[in-house]
Amino acid sequence: MTAVIAGNWKMNGLRADGAALAKALAAKMPGASSAPCRMVLCPPATLIADVIAAVDGSGISVGGQDCHSEEKGAYTGNIAAVMLRDLGCGHVIVGHSERRRDFGETDAEVADKAAAAQAAGLVPIICVGETLEERDAGEAVAVVERQIGGAVPPAGGEVIVAYEPVWAIGTGRTPTMEDVAEIHAAARRTLSGLRGDGDQVPILYGGSAKAANAADLLAVPDVGGLLVGGASLDAEEFWAIANAAAA
Numbered sequence: 001m002t003a004v005i006a007g008n009w010k011m012n013g014l015r016a017d018g019a020a021l022a023k024a025l026a027a028k029m030p031g032a033s034s035a036p037c038r039m040v041l042c043p044p045a046t047l048i049a050d051v052i053a054a055v056d057g058s059g060i061s062v063g064g065q066d067c068h069s070e071e072k073g074a075y076t077g078n079i080a081a082v083m084l085r086d087l088g089c090g091h092v093i094v095g096h097s098e099r100r101r102d103f104g105e106t107d108a109e110v111a112d113k114a115a116a117a118q119a120a121g122l123v124p125i126i127c128v129g130e131t132l133e134e135r136d137a138g139e140a141v142a143v144v145e146r147q148i149g150g151a152v153p154p155a156g157g158e159v160i161v162a163y164e165p166v167w168a169i170g171t172g173r174t175p176t177m178e179d180v181a182e183i184h185a186a187a188r189r190t191l192s193g194l195r196g197d198g199d200q201v202p203i204l205y206g207g208s209a210k211a212a213n214a215a216d217l218l219a220v221p222d223v224g225g226l227l228v229g230g231a232s233l234d235a236e237e238f239w240a241i242a243n244a245a246a247a
């Protein structure tokens, strides 16, 4: 299976920065058939239209960083999945730990967002992962199993899951490859019990992924790609990660 390499730009970039980064990556992509990976760029909402224009014809997919579970209505400040689809997005991140932390998103809400994404024709990238306290308490596997069970739609279209240990995000710390393997195996078992296509769902790793550790992470069984934050803001670095997926 071709690895998914997704860049989560978070709240970074003005229009010129976003277009330049997207253009630089699009220029490197050899076209979908010989691309090193399935590349997904998730810029802030303000940059989505520019980024979609910049990557046109390159095979790069563009995604949102969140969506609302309703199609429309009185939800000030929110963006519906159908609106992202209308712009030309193919993906949307849901349940990122920063949204769970800052907006108190629950697994049930994440499940509704994922279902809305599917209904709109987007592939949801559903984030799960334990906090440091949960890991120290020996609960990492149980937390991830519970989050997948609660947040991943049991039916509907394609989904992607991203395992992102909260304590590894933006910290430069990564779990050992054994720890990544343990969680990804548990995630695979849970997905296989949940969905008919559970053995095919890409399970990405995220949390301080970068060019220097991408190949090691991608070699772990059941790691089907990477969700990259900080290191996705530099075209050369992100391209090196994309190429680690081809190796």
Ligand code: PGA
Residues within 6 Å of the ligand: 008, 164, 168, 169, 170, 171, 172, 206, 207, 208, 209, 227, 228, 229, 230, 231
């Ligand atoms: P990071 O972020 O790569 O900067 O750790 C990953 C993420 O939050 O998706």
